[in-house]
Amino acid sequence: MKPKKRVTIYDIAKKLNLTASSVSRALNNSSHVNENTKQLILKTAAEMNYKPNSLASNLRKGKTQTIGVVVPRINQNFFANVISGIEEAIYQKGYNLIICQSNENHEKEVQCVNTLMNQHVDCIVISVSADGNDYSHLQNALDHNIQLIQFDRVAENLETLKVINDTEQASFEAVSHLIEQGYKRIALLEGPQVLGIFRQRRDGYLNALKTNNLPVDESLIIPNSWTKEQTTANVRALLSMPNPPDAIFASRDDFSALGVLEVANDMGVKVPEELGICGYSNEAFTQITSPSITTVDQHAVYIGQTVSNLYFHEAEAKGKEKESRNSPKTISIKPKLLIRGSTQRNK
Amino acid sequence: MKPKKRVTIYDIAKKLNLTASSVSRALNNSSHVNENTKQLILKTAAEMNYKPNSLASNLRKGKTQTIGVVVPRINQNFFANVISGIEEAIYQKGYNLIICQSNENHEKEVQCVNTLMNQHVDCIVISVSADGNDYSHLQNALDHNIQLIQFDRVAENLETLKVINDTEQASFEAVSHLIEQGYKRIALLEGPQVLGIFRQRRDGYLNALKTNNLPVDESLIIPNSWTKEQTTANVRALLSMPNPPDAIFASRDDFSALGVLEVANDMGVKVPEELGICGYSNEAFTQITSPSITTVDQHAVYIGQTVSNLYFHEAEAKGKEKESRNSPKTISIKPKLLIRGSTQRNK
DNA sequence: TTGTAAGCGTTATCAT
DNA sequence: ATGATAACGCTTACAA
Numbered sequence: 001m002k003p004k005k006r007v008t009i010y011d012i013a014k015k016l017n018l019t020a021s022s023v024s025r026a027l028n029n030s031s032h033v034n035e036n037t038k039q040l041i042l043k044t045a046a047e048m049n050y051k052p053n054s055l056a057s058n059l060r061k062g063k064t065q066t067i068g069v070v071v072p073r074i075n076q077n078f079f080a081n082v083i084s085g086i087e088e089a090i091y092q093k094g095y096n097l098i099i100c101q102s103n104e105n106h107e108k109e110v111q112c113v114n115t116l117m118n119q120h121v122d123c124i125v126i127s128v129s130a131d132g133n134d135y136s137h138l139q140n141a142l143d144h145n146i147q148l149i150q151f152d153r154v155a156e157n158l159e160t161l162k163v164i165n166d167t168e169q170a171s172f173e174a175v176s177h178l179i180e181q182g183y184k185r186i187a188l189l190e191g192p193q194v195l196g197i198f199r200q201r202r203d204g205y206l207n208a209l210k211t212n213n214l215p216v217d218e219s220l221i222i223p224n225s226w227t228k229e230q231t232t233a234n235v236r237a238l239l240s241m242p243n244p245p246d247a248i249f250a251s252r253d254d255f256s257a258l259g260v261l262e263v264a265n266d267m268g269v270k271v272p273e274e275l276g277i278c279g280y281s282n283e284a285f286t287q288i289t290s291p292s293i294t295t296v297d298q299h300a301v302y303i304g305q306t307v308s309n310l311y312f313h314e315a316e317a318k319g320k321e322k323e324s325r326n327s328p329k330t331i332s333i334k335p336k337l338l339i340r341g342s343t344q345r346n347k
Numbered sequence: 348m349k350p351k352k353r354v355t356i357y358d359i360a361k362k363l364n365l366t367a368s369s370v371s372r373a374l375n376n377s378s379h380v381n382e383n384t385k386q387l388i389l390k391t392a393a394e395m396n397y398k399p400n401s402l403a404s405n406l407r408k409g410k411t412q413t414i415g416v417v418v419p420r421i422n423q424n425f426f427a428n429v430i431s432g433i434e435e436a437i438y439q440k441g442y443n444l445i446i447c448q449s450n451e452n453h454e455k456e457v458q459c460v461n462t463l464m465n466q467h468v469d470c471i472v473i474s475v476s477a478d479g480n481d482y483s484h485l486q487n488a489l490d491h492n493i494q495l496i497q498f499d500r501v502a503e504n505l506e507t508l509k510v511i512n513d514t515e516q517a518s519f520e521a522v523s524h525l526i527e528q529g530y531k532r533i534a535l536l537e538g539p540q541v542l543g544i545f546r547q548r549r550d551g552y553l554n555a556l557k558t559n560n561l562p563v564d565e566s567l568i569i570p571n572s573w574t575k576e577q578t579t580a581n582v583r584a585l586l587s588m589p590n591p592p593d594a595i596f597a598s599r600d601d602f603s604a605l606g607v608l609e610v611a612n613d614m615g616v617k618v619p620e621e622l623g624i625c626g627y628s629n630e631a632f633t634q635i636t637s638p639s640i641t642t643v644d645q646h647a648v649y650i651g652q653t654v655s656n657l658y659f660h661e662a663e664a665k666g667k668e669k670e671s672r673n674s675p676k677t678i679s680i681k682p683k684l685l686i687r688g689s690t691q692r693n694k
Numbered sequence: 695t696t697g698t699a700a701g702c703g704t705t706a707t708c709a710t
Numbered sequence: 711a712t713g714a715t716a717a718c719g720c721t722t723a724c725a726a
Contacts, residue, residue: 075427285632403703
């Protein structure tokens with residue numbers, strides 16, 4: 001089999017005794033081309049199995065109709081769903097998606113952003129990694145006039161478009177719900193406090209206690225741990241205290257909540273009677289454990305759609321008026337507390 | 348703020364009274380450039396905040412160092428993990444990944460493949476959607492001399508590299524395990540039979556029954572259903588039979604296994620005492636339900652790594668000898684049966 | 695409506 | 711070791 005060069009618009013032009021410009025026009029259905037020749041060109045292009053070369057086209061046009069996303073991990077439900085939301089929305093506009101994962105590694109994140117810049121994506125959508133708080137790579141992207149949209153985990157003092165959850169409020173509601181159910185000693189499993197979203201979850205927790213005149217017991221606030229084993233050990237220690245908590249808000253994520261449930265089962269602690277458990281992020285499994293786990297849904301898909309809409313809205317605006325670019329607009333989406341079995345006491 | 352044009356190698360060249368070729372050479376650290384000037388160029392490039400334009404470079408070189416992946420859904424654990432595996436492996440070689448999801452939709456899948464071809468990816472990695480069995484778009488890619496690697500759900504009579512699981516064997520082992528545990532009437536929840544992997548799971552099931560001289564009862568074989576509600580209804584009907592099954596092999600996936608567990612809990616059927624449950628694909632939650640769910644681990648990350656290795660291996664081979672391209676090699680990976688609580692009877 | 699020609703930012707092939 | 715130049719495939723003024 002011979003190498004078989006890819007057919008270009010020149011090949012089509014030659015075959016039809018036309019010129020490349022006409023072919024290009026027809027292919028982009030410009031109005032400045034005769035309807036008949038246009039049909040002819042389209043037909044021959046199909047016959048010759050022509051595939052446009054996006055590289056060339058993008059290089060020439062200076063834009064790629066491509067959006068790049070950087071997330072810590074794509075195999076986390078929340079991110080996978082946000083990406084689905086973005087993808088769905090941009091796809092129908094003929095845009096493409098390049099997905100990179102930083103693996104929670106700052107260096108890799110920098111590399112991802114650079115790659116995307118080199119690829120000349122029209123927009124970079126990012127949720128920053130938990131590792132490191134140097135955002136010069138993002139500033140750099142901004143300096144290069146690249147549309148930047150942050151979501152969920154955002155570098156706050158970077159002036160970009162942002163789509164976030166009202167995390168503190170959600171956290172406040174979750175803890176308030178626990179208090180309503182009669183839980184009085186509520187422990188908190190924290191996420192990494194370098195990230196704003198986890199500080200906000202802590203703030204919401206503290207706020208709810210304060211609002212309800214409950215004391216804050218520092219020994220009930222457990223700092224983030226990176227391994228499952230460590231989490232399990234922490235929870236076990238917590239439940240073995242002389243004066244153990246009667247509820248645990250696993251603000252880190254549902255996986256830690258699941259860990260709590262496991263330990264509770266293991267130690268014979270009844271959920272929700274003796275221990276209330278609330279997780280965060282509405283992983284699919286929280287619905288089917290027994291008891292099912294109360295959690296916070298972040299509307300991930302909707303966040304993705306919002307990001308896309310924001311981009312297109314901004315892109316249009318940029319087209320019309322000058323200088324509206326990278327206006328530091330922030331859209332806040334209200335998460336929803338899903339009350340399930342793990343916090344519903346049969347009083 | 349002025350538009351700020353991106354700096355090119357010409358800008359660097361001009362500043363240093365050199366020519367673009369030298370700058371290019373230095374940037375690609377060619378051997379044909381003086382060490383001093385090279386350092387100088389590198390330094391100035393950094394100072395000027397130069398970012399290479401991959402579009403131009405790729406267009407010129409005719410290759411993109413980019414691999415495209417098409418999967419039904421990225422928010423399914425299995426696929427997310429395969430992608431992670433691929434990404435990790437190719438990243439260190441300086442390759443990029445473009446991820447597309449077909450949403451189990453044939454038309455969208457075709458579109459994805461076309462997009463990737465237009466983007467001139469060096470390789471397309473695909474797991475085909477369950478919808479439709481027309482693979483002309485893939486044949487087309489092959490005709491265009493694009494390296495194609497299929498994994499998991501493969502179009503069998505397409506001559507490409509393939510990385511698959513030994514699904515039938517895994518399924519056989521799963522059912523054999525159920526039989527060993529003393530279950531005698533084993534029902535099967537099928538996945539969509541258009542896909543080979545699901546036919547193989549069925550074959551493994553039938554084979555295990557036959558090998559153990561157990562009768563095949565067609566009323567225990569439940570065809571795939573696309574909604575959770577339907578699955579639940581099916582399982583309920585199954586367990587309400589006068590002569591109900593004492594085990595269910597949810598060969599479709601762990602979510603259907605979870606559905607079974609739910610229904611069983613709901614109906615007061617004890618797992619594993621009265622009903623054994625085995626799922627497929629080792630979703631994270633199967634470890635933490637109670638009882639935990641016996642399932643089959645497909646080594647998703649490893650599949651991803653294998654795909655990458657296969658690509659690089661093939662790429663090298665192609666470099667050396669002519670005509671080894673697209674040899675229809677198939678690598679089969681043995682899945683692992685994870686025996687957990689849902690099938691371990693305390694006899 | 696169609697053709698001509700320049701240019702997007704690189705890299706490769708010649709020269710020098 | 712460096713420079714000049716063509717080419718990758720496409721789009722787009724401008725001209726006809």
